[in-house]
Amino acid sequence: MKEKLIRYIRNFSGYFLLLFGIITALGISILSGILIMGVGALITVHSKKLPIKRKYKIILCLLLFISAVGLFPENTDQVKTSDPGSSKTVNANSTQNIKNKAKTSNIKIHFIDTGNSDCIFVQTEDKNLLIDAGDNDDEQRIVNYLNEQKITKINYLVSTHPDADHCGGLDAVVTNFNIDQSYVANGSSESKTYRDFIYALAAKGLTPAVPLEDTAISLDQNTQIKFYNTHATGEGNELSLVTLLESGDHKMLFMGDATEKVEKNIINLLPHDIDILKVSHHGSKSATSEQFLKTLNIDYAVIECGKNNKYNHPDQQTLDRLKNHDIKTLRTDEKGNITFTIKNSKLSYKFSETTSDKGSAPVTKDPGDEIKKQHEEAVQQSHQETQTQAEPAQQTHQQDSTTVYIPQTGSKYHSNPYCSNMKNSSAVSLTEAQNRGYEPCKKCY
Ligand SMILES: [Zn+2]
Ligand SMILES: [Zn+2]
Numbered sequence: 432m433k434e435k436l437i438r439y440i441r442n443f444s445g446y447f448l449l450l451f452g453i454i455t456a457l458g459i460s461i462l463s464g465i466l467i468m469g470v471g472a473l474i475t476v477h478s479k480k481l482p483i484k485r486k487y488k489i490i491l492c493l494l495l496f497i498s499a500v501g502l503f504p505e506n507t508d509q510v511k512t513s514d515p516g517s518s519k520t521v522n523a524n525s526t527q528n529i530k531n532k533a534k535t536s537n538i539k540i541h542f543i544d545t546g547n548s549d550c551i552f553v554q555t556e557d558k559n560l561l562i563d564a565g566d567n568d569d570e571q572r573i574v575n576y577l578n579e580q581k582i583t584k585i586n587y588l589v590s591t592h593p594d595a596d597h598c599g600g601l602d603a604v605v606t607n608f609n610i611d612q613s614y615v616a617n618g619s620s621e622s623k624t625y626r627d628f629i630y631a632l633a634a635k636g637l638t639p640a641v642p643l644e645d646t647a648i649s650l651d652q653n654t655q656i657k658f659y660n661t662h663a664t665g666e667g668n669e670l671s672l673v674t675l676l677e678s679g680d681h682k683m684l685f686m687g688d689a690t691e692k693v694e695k696n697i698i699n700l701l702p703h704d705i706d707i708l709k710v711s712h713h714g715s716k717s718a719t720s721e722q723f724l725k726t727l728n729i730d731y732a733v734i735e736c737g738k739n740n741k742y743n744h745p746d747q748q749t750l751d752r753l754k755n756h757d758i759k760t761l762r763t764d765e766k767g768n769i770t771f772t773i774k775n776s777k778l779s780y781k782f783s784e785t786t787s788d789k790g791s792a793p794v795t796k797d798p799g800d801e802i803k804k805q806h807e808e809a810v811q812q813s814h815q816e817t818q819t820q821a822e823p824a825q826q827t828h829q830q831d832s833t834t835v836y837i838p839q840t841g842s843k844y845h846s847n848p849y850c851s852n853m854k855n856s857s858a859v860s861l862t863e864a865q866n867r868g869y870e871p872c873k874k875c876y
Contacts, residue, residue, distance in 0.1 A: 438478050445475030535679030536653040540707065540771040543576050544763040544785040545569040547713055547737030547744060548596035551685055552577065553676060557651035558586035562674055562685050562709075564600035567624060572785075573600045574607050574792040576768070587648070587656070588613040590628065590639070591687030592670040593620030602631035607792050613639040616670040617663050642672070643834050645700050645858045654678035659697040660689060662847060668712060673697060680704075681773055684727075686711035686718065694723040699854065705729045706778060707771060708758070714745020724756045731780075732760045733769055740764075835864050835876075844869040846876045 448471025456464020536556045543550040545565030550573055553560040559582060564573050577585075585608050590598050593616070605613075605628065613632055620626075632639060642648070642658040649655050659673040671687030682705050686694075689711045705727050711718035714734040732753050736744045745762065753760045761769050766782040835844040836856035844864040845853050852874050859867075 441474055441478035445471050445473075445478060447471070449475060533679040534653045535681050535773055535776045536651050537775070538654065538676075538678055538681075538773045540676075540683060540773075541576070541580075542709070542733050542735055542761075542763060542769040542771075543573060544767045544769075545572060545600070545735070546764075547735075547740040547742065548599065549591070549687070549709075549713075549735045550600070551709060551735075552580070552582075553650075554580070554582075555650040555654045555678070559584060560587045560589065560650060560656065560676075561585045561604060562589045563591055563597040563687070564604045566596050566599035568599070569788070570600040570603035571790050571792050572788040574603055575788070575790055576786045577604075577608065579786070582608065584609040584611070586611045586650075589672060589674060590615045590625075591672045591674075591685075592616045592668065593618075593622060593625040594667060594688065595622065595624045597687065598625050598628050601628040603792055603794070605631035605635060605637075606794065610635065610637060613637060614642045614658065614672065615639040616672045617641050617661060618666065618670045643858065644836075645856075646834065650676075651678075659700060660693050663693070668717070669693065671711070675701065677702070678773065679776065681706050681776075681778070683707040683709075685709040688712040689718060691718050691720045691723070694718060694720055698723065698726055700856065701727065703727055707731045707733060710734045710745070710749070710753075710760075712744075713740075713742070714749045714762075715742065716746040716748045719749050719752060721752055724752055724758070729756065729758045730778075731771075732758045734760065734762045734764075736762060736764050738764045834858050835861050835869075837864055837867075837869055842869060843872040844876065845872040845874075850875040 448467055450471075452464050452466070452468030452471055454464070455467055538556075539554040541552040541554075543552060543565070546569065548565040548569060549563040550565045550569065551562040553562070561577075564570075585604065588601070588604065588610050590601055590613070592598075604610075610632070629639065642661055644659060644661045645657055647655040647657055655677055657675045657677070659675065660671060663670045668688035668690050669692065671689040671693060673687060673689050673693065674685040676683040676685070682702050684701065684705050684707070686709055689697075694711075703726060706729075708727070708729045708731070710732050713736040719732075734745050750760065761780070763769060767785045768783045769780060770783065771778060771780045835846060835858075836850070836853065837844050837859055838853040838856055841853060843852065844859075844861070845856065850856075850872055852872055
């Protein structure tokens with residue numbers, strides 16, 4: 432009787448551990464799951480009245496089976512929902528963890544819900560970056576959001592292009608926070624909204640710069656940003672600066688309102704494995720082309736758009752294209768603020784309610800005619816310099832040299848990274864290109 436009871440308990444605990452091990456392996460950790468399954472298998476086999484030889488055979492088979500299971504990659508993107516709609520955690524898959532040999536910093540990327548406009552805030556271990564600042568009427572909301580994060584300084588402030596739904600709140604950001612360096616798109620704009628931003632910078636003695644193409648700017652020891660489409664000509668969305676944020680093997684691409692034409696121009700300069708894409712132009716069909724999605728292997732797409740907006744953003748065609756490429760798409764009109772966190776190389780995201788627009792943030796003071804004039808001239812000059820490529824406008828980086836572009840194979844250096852005489856360019860200084868024996872391209876230099 433006693434022996435029967437013990438065997439019964441053994442049997443039960445063996446089966447229980449086997450099952451528990453499988454659940455652990457699938458849901459939490461493969462290694463711990465295998466260990467638990469192994470113990471369960473041993474107990475199960477030992478509690479059976481089998482000849483010794485057969486027991487060993489069964490144990491051997493079980494161990495082989497378990498190690499085979501362990502070789503399969505963990506399910507991708509297991510979403511553990513603790514409170515539906517409010518907070519979700521996504522575990523990066525184990526193959527990705529093995530791949531992530533390059534060190535990744537702990538980073539937060541906030542897609543701030545400002546309706547049908549863009550505002551993205553990035554916190555790294557050392558420096559803060561803000562890309563765009565919504566419409567004019569989003570100023571207070573953005574200031575409130577950044578205050579809630581206890582931010583006092585924005586090291587890099589990026590205006591992707593002068594459209595009001597991107598630069599509207601930038602003047603308020605400049606007035607209310609400390610800014611180190613601001614970057615703007617090539618070309619200029621006569622709009623009052625854009626001028627308010629430039630004047631707010633001027634009032635603090637700051638002049639914006641057009642960044643260099645494909646040139647790294649460090650945010651912390653493992654993290655950097657690079658800009659693309661810095662030579663754009665034309666107007667509106669064509670001018671959009673594209674920002675690539677890289678930390679270890681994690682890559683985030685912020686498209687501004689860049690068009691399909693811009694996508695084509697820059698695609699060969701971009702890495703082809705993107706964790707998060709900030710979808711261009713609020714999900715309109717003018718971008719996020721089939722070719723773009725086919726070339727880039729994207730995990731997550733974020734669309735910044737407003738509820739029932741008059742432009743019908745995002746376009747159903749764009750949503751379909753993203754879906755067909757198995758890209759998990761998150762929208763600010765549905766989720767509110769969307770915050771991605773990279774911690775110990777793992778990517779997770781959560782949502783929070785749209786921030787209130789109540790309050791009275793200090794407004795931009797008129798800097799006076801003399802300062803306005805000086806800075807208009809300075810900005811004008813910085814744009815001209817970039818266009819002629821005589822001396823890039825960026826003052827704080829690469830002060831010593833002009834940047835040129837060299838191909839992977841070939842002997843000419845180019846001023847235009849999209850010059851049709853070249854494929855797969857990389858940026859180097861003019862001095863370096865000359866020292867390495869490159870000669871100027873007849874077409875673009
Ligand atoms: Zn635009
Ligand atoms: Zn826009």
